[in-house]
Structures are given as structure tokens and as C-alpha cells.
Amino acid sequence: MIELKSNREVQNIAGSGRIIRKIFKVLHPMIREGVTGIELDQKAEEVIRSCGAAGSFKGYRGYPATICVSINEEVVHGIPDKRRLMNGDVVSIDVGVKQNGFHADAARTWMVGGVDDERKRLIAVAKDSFDVALSKFRAGWRIGDLSEAIQVYVESQGFQVVREYAGHGIGRDLHEDPQVPNYGKPGRGAKIEPGIVLAIEPMVTAGHFAVETLSNGWTVVTKDRKCASHYEDTVAFTEDGFINLTGEAE
Ligand code: MF3
Ligand code: CO
Numbered sequence: 001m002i003e004l005k006s007n008r009e010v011q012n013i014a015g016s017g018r019i020i021r022k023i024f025k026v027l028h029p030m031i032r033e034g035v036t037g038i039e040l041d042q043k044a045e046e047v048i049r050s051c052g053a054a055g056s057f058k059g060y061r062g063y064p065a066t067i068c069v070s071i072n073e074e075v076v077h078g079i080p081d082k083r084r085l086m087n088g089d090v091v092s093i094d095v096g097v098k099q100n101g102f103h104a105d106a107a108r109t110w111m112v113g114g115v116d117d118e119r120k121r122l123i124a125v126a127k128d129s130f131d132v133a134l135s136k137f138r139a140g141w142r143i144g145d146l147s148e149a150i151q152v153y154v155e156s157q158g159f160q161v162v163r164e165y166a167g168h169g170i171g172r173d174l175h176e177d178p179q180v181p182n183y184g185k186p187g188r189g190a191k192i193e194p195g196i197v198l199a200i201e202p203m204v205t206a207g208h209f210a211v212e213t214l215s216n217g218w219t220v221v222t223k224d225r226k227c228a229s230h231y232e233d234t235v236a237f238t239e240d241g242f243i244n245l246t247g248e249a250e
Contacts, residue, residue: 002169002177004195009102010236010243013171013197016097016104017234017245019051023067023095024108031110033087037069037080044095056096056103056174063218068094068107070219075162075203075211075228076107077218087113090123092230096174103174105199106246107232118206119227122159126204126229129153129161129182133200134235137242141192147184150202154182162203162211162228165220170199170234194239201232 005013023044030040045066048055055066063077070078070092071085078092085091094107109123133149154161167180178190182202192198205211207226214221222228233246 002190002196003171004193005171005197005236006195009171010197010238010245012100012102013104013234013236014243014245016053016099016102017106019048019053019097019099020095020104020106020246021248022051023047023097024093024106027093028108028110031085031091031112033113034084036082036084037071037078038082040069040093041065041067041080048097051099053097053099056098056105057094060174066095068092070094070228070230072227073221073225075205075220075222076165076230077220079216079218085112088116088119090119090227090229092228094230094232098174101172103170103172104234104246105170105174105201105232106234107201107230109229109231121157122204122206122227122229125154125157125159126202126231129202129204130200130231130233134242134244137192142187142189143178143180143192144184144188145186146192146200147181147189148186150200151183154202154204160205160207160209162205162209164211165201165203167199167201167232170197192237194237196237197234197245198237199232199234201230204229
């Protein structure tokens with residue numbers, strides 16, 4: 001069942017979203033050769049604590065860290081560890097924050113140093129697929145319209161979208177109905193009504209979209225071990241369109 005949010009509830013999610021913006025602002029300049037996932041995780045935790053909030057991920061189904069750090073062929077749910085980032089690595093940082101009882105969830109993918117045009121393009125296409133899909137949003141759209149818009153854009157750029165993982169409703173729970181796949185057919189699924197809040201999260205692969213989970217039970221990697229990129233924001237739909245609660249400027 002989809003829970004529609006009141007304005008006040010959306011404001012609470014926005015509050016958590018502001019903390020996520022702050023975390024990205026602090027973490028982005030740390031994405032350099034030599035930094036470890038654990039260092040990034042600790043910094044994120046520090047920011048969250050200084051805001052009097054809580055991380056959404058730690059303890060969620062036993063997840064052991066505050067953020068996910070997914071490197072190169074790792075798509076999502078990479079567990080921060082002692083590996084040092086290297087020039088040319090493609091690193092996705094995913095973070096969830098809960099304040100006043102409401103979650104926000106977002107992810108960014110950045111490249112470490114170096115210049116690699118194809119990797120840069122992979123990163124840009126994940127973010128652009130999000131922007132392109134939302135720029136097309138119209139009243140009366142269903143989830144399938146959003147899903148299809150993401151898929152069509154990504155495939156037009158020569159990349160693929162992961163099938164096994166999807167975006168989701170978000171609010172009092174980190175994962176609520178509905179699911180928001182990154183592939184689909186127009187006109188299918190629930191109507192995107194005012195009061196719906198969605199974490200929309202395209203996961204884009206340079207090679208085939210097939211993924212598998214490593215033996216740690218969490219880290220999702222591409223089967224062909226080619227690079228992946230992940231972009232996610234928490235978006236509230238209103239009478240006047242939508243508000244991105246974790247995106248760049250408010
Ligand atoms: N953004 C991801 C998601 O919505 C992150 C979840 S990590 C977990 O699934 F640890 F919380 F599972
Ligand atoms: Co999410």
C-alpha cells in the first residue's frame with residue numbers, strides 16, 4: 001500500500017535530505033587516491049551525529065555500516081573497508097538518514113582523479129537518466145512511465161539498466177511501496193499522485209545488466225565485472241510537480 005505524505009511529513013523528509021546534501025559536500029572532496037571506505041563511512045557518521053540524526057542503513061537487515069561504498073564493478077551495497085581508492089576508480093556513495101522519524105536516501109557516483117572519457121560518460125548517463133525522466137514528468141504519469149523514461153535514455157546512450165534492484169517509496173520506513181524499477185512499460189503500475197515520495201535510483205552498467213551478490217551477502221557486482229554507476233535522489237510529488245529533497249540546490 002502506498003502511503004501518501006502530508007506537507008509536514010514531506011518537510012521532515014526534506015530535513016533528512018538536507019543532512020544528506022551536507023554529507024555529500026563533505027565526502028566529495030575526500031574522493032581521492034588513498035582514501036578508504038572506512039574513512040568515508042566514519043566521516044559520514046560524524047556529520048549525521050553532529051546533526052542529531054541517525055543513519056538509516058546501519059543495522060538494516062544486519063547491514064554493518066552507515067554508507068555503501070561501491071567501487072567499479074560493484075553496483076550497490078558495497079561495504080566500506082580498508083581498500084584504498086585508486087586513480088580512475090568509479091566510486092558510488094549511497095547514504096540514508098533518519099531525522100524526526102522520516103528517512104531520506106540518495107547516492108552519487110564520482111571518479112577518482114584521472115581522465116577516462118568512457119567512465120565519465122557512464123557516470124553522467126546515470127545522473128542524466130534521472131534528470132531526463134523527471135523533466136518529462138506530467139500529472140497522470142504512472143510508475144511505468146518513469147521507469148521506461150530511465151531505461152530508454154540509458155539504452156540510447158549504449159548502456160544498460162540493472163533489473164534486480166529498484167527505487168522505492170520512502171518515509172517512516174526506508175523501503176516503502178511502490179517499487180520503482182529502472183526499466184518498464186508506459187502506462188503500467190501505480191499513479192504518481194501528489195503526496196507520493198520516491199527514492200528514484202538508476203543503476204547503470206557499462207556491459208551486460210546481469211548482477212550477482214558476493215559471498216559477504218551484500219556487495220552486488222556485475223556478472224561481467226564491467227563498471228557500474230548509481231545515482232539516487234529522494235523526490236516528493238506535489239500538486240505543482242515535484243521537489244527533489246536530496247538534489248543539488250533547493
Ligand atoms: N539506497 C539503497 C536502497 O535503497 C541502500 C540500502 S543499503 C542497506 O536499497 F543497507 F540499507 F540495505
Ligand atoms: Co534507495
